[in-house]
Amino acid sequence: MKNEEIRTRVLEVLARIAPELDSAELAPEANLRDQLDVDSMDFLNFVIGLHKAFGVEVPETDYRRLLTLDDCVAYLAGKIR
Amino acid sequence: MPAADFLLPKLGADMTEGRVVEWLKKPGDPIARGEVVLVIETDKANVEVESWAAGTLERILVEPGDDWLPVGTPLAVIAGEGAIAPPPTAPGAAAAPAPKPAPVVATPAARPAAPAPRPAPERVHVSPIARKRAEALQLDLAHVAGTGPDGRITLEDVERAAAARPAAPTKPADRQARMREAIAAAMARSKREIPHYYVGTTIDLSKALAWLAAANAQRSVTERLLYGVLLIKATALALREVPELNGFFVNGRAERRSNIHVGVAISLRGGGLVAPALLDADRQPLDALMRALQDLVQRARAGSLRGAEMTEPTVTVTNLGERGVETVYGVIYPPQLALVGFGAVVERPWVVDGQVLARPLVNATLSADHRATDGHRGAIFLDVLARLLQEPEKL
Numbered sequence: 001m002k003n004e005e006i007r008t009r010v011l012e013v014l015a016r017i018a019p020e021l022d023s024a025e026l027a028p029e030a031n032l033r034d035q036l037d038v039d040s041m042d043f044l045n046f047v048i049g050l051h052k053a054f055g056v057e058v059p060e061t062d063y064r065r066l067l068t069l070d071d072c073v074a075y076l077a078g079k080i081r
Numbered sequence: 082m083p084a085a086d087f088l089l090p091k092l093g094a095d096m097t098e099g100r101v102v103e104w105l106k107k108p109g110d111p112i113a114r115g116e117v118v119l120v121i122e123t124d125k126a127n128v129e130v131e132s133w134a135a136g137t138l139e140r141i142l143v144e145p146g147d148d149w150l151p152v153g154t155p156l157a158v159i160a161g162e163g164a165i166a167p168p169p170t171a172p173g174a175a176a177a178p179a180p181k182p183a184p185v186v187a188t189p190a191a192r193p194a195a196p197a198p199r200p201a202p203e204r205v206h207v208s209p210i211a212r213k214r215a216e217a218l219q220l221d222l223a224h225v226a227g228t229g230p231d232g233r234i235t236l237e238d239v240e241r242a243a244a245a246r247p248a249a250p251t252k253p254a255d256r257q258a259r260m261r262e263a264i265a266a267a268m269a270r271s272k273r274e275i276p277h278y279y280v281g282t283t284i285d286l287s288k289a290l291a292w293l294a295a296a297n298a299q300r301s302v303t304e305r306l307l308y309g310v311l312l313i314k315a316t317a318l319a320l321r322e323v324p325e326l327n328g329f330f331v332n333g334r335a336e337r338r339s340n341i342h343v344g345v346a347i348s349l350r351g352g353g354l355v356a357p358a359l360l361d362a363d364r365q366p367l368d369a370l371m372r373a374l375q376d377l378v379q380r381a382r383a384g385s386l387r388g389a390e391m392t393e394p395t396v397t398v399t400n401l402g403e404r405g406v407e408t409v410y411g412v413i414y415p416p417q418l419a420l421v422g423f424g425a426v427v428e429r430p431w432v433v434d435g436q437v438l439a440r441p442l443v444n445a446t447l448s449a450d451h452r453a454t455d456g457h458r459g460a461i462f463l464d465v466l467a468r469l470l471q472e473p474e475k476l
Contacts, residue, residue: 020350037350039403040307041378051302060297060305 010072013049017042028069086155092391095267098149106138124263125355126386136161206233218243260353271415280459281446284467292473309400310371314476315469316421317341317363323462326419327395335453344394347381355381356397357390411448419449
């Protein structure tokens with residue numbers, strides 16, 4: 001899967017959690033929690049969404065590698081290759 | 082057979098009005114006690130309302146529509162045994178101003194009558210985003226001309242119609258504003274009527290968080306527990322030991338409740354807050370409680386809750402630590418007796434056996450009604466709570 005496709009799918013998962021998300025305004029290198037005001041329940045749902053979209057299991061200890069959109073893409077690219 | 086009016090129930094101490102969204106039963110349908118009969122829109126959510134009596138739905142008095150009706154408005158007639166029993170109301174109803182006697186066909190005078198009956202919903206073709214926007218604007222789609230394919234109403238049509246709308250009614254137009262108003266009313270009442278006292282303590286969470294991390298490491302992401310569930314369960318169990326904090330202040334006195342229904346403060350995207358109940362939180366295993374919480378948060382944010390969840394909370398828990406706040410000074414949701422607040426978990430120096438160690442700590446606070454309890458009981462509650470959180474495996 002190409003990184004652009006991963007990015008698109010991550011944004012789809014995010015949009016379900018933050019419906020008002022404008023992906024054009026999302027800074028890919030900035031903290032997602034701050035930008036989207038997600039709480040721990042939202043973040044868990046985000047990780048569940050990634051699990052469903054990519055079939056990857058994200059342990060809690062890896063949550064800190066999913067802080068930004070760029071982080072997510074890099075992390076998932078490493079996991080599914 | 083006796084018959085009784087099915088009245089618009091008071092789904093929470095701060096509810097004064099509601100709107101009929103949808104009937105799930107039609108005239109002639111049998112109704113079991115506790116069965117969902119219709120969906121009511123309140124300031125906070127669309128709420129599925131259960132019947133308080135068994136019988137037959139004889140007649141519907143208020144069709145779904147745009148009118149906001151006062152609490153107590155007859156909505157339908159139910160015939161059958163037990164139909165004469167009064168409907169359940171939120172515990173706060175007695176302390177709130179009694180609703181005015183409501184006319185059977187209720188159209189509050191302040192609201193203009195709808196100019197025309199709305200066509201059946203299926204005949205209006207609307208894009209989902211346009212429908213959502215129209216709901217937010219409280220715009221009746223029956224009066225919007227569609228310019229999309231096959232006369233479909235588009236988002237642009239909705240915006241145009243909203244802009245062309247005559248002056249807004251005196252009441253706030255959208256749910257956001259209505260919710261703000263409801264929160265304002267409840268909180269003003271709380272501060273006016275409830276003599277709060279506040280006690281707080283710092284709790285070492287190292288055992289709880291280590292236990293949680295170990296438990297979650299064994300679990301697939303869909304089965305993981307959130308730390309907040311430990312707080313809710315520990316609060317519920319601590320209330321068993323200090324039951325005088327669990328219940329309502331009604332009719333001039335505190336009434337304990339044997340069931341512990343923990344209201345969970347859930348902030349909504351875009352502002353506002355709702356605190357529906359996790360029913361019997363003290364009796365649910367952590368896994369069940371976690372699933373119930375996920376479901377509750379999702380439905381609260383989607384604006385779809387059940388009547389009991391709105392009327393039953395016997396206490397409220399709020400966890401405001403997500404954004405780093407360290408201490409919560411909570412305002413009690415009337416007519417409840419207490420609110421338990423948690424701040425952020427922060428790693429700080431902590432003395433253990435004469436040694437200074439870095440430990441994850443949380444400030445827990447209790448706001449309680451001084452008419453019902455004294456600070457001493459509040460202190461015991463927090464002590465029990467802290468103890469329970471030292472034995473997470475027993476939660």
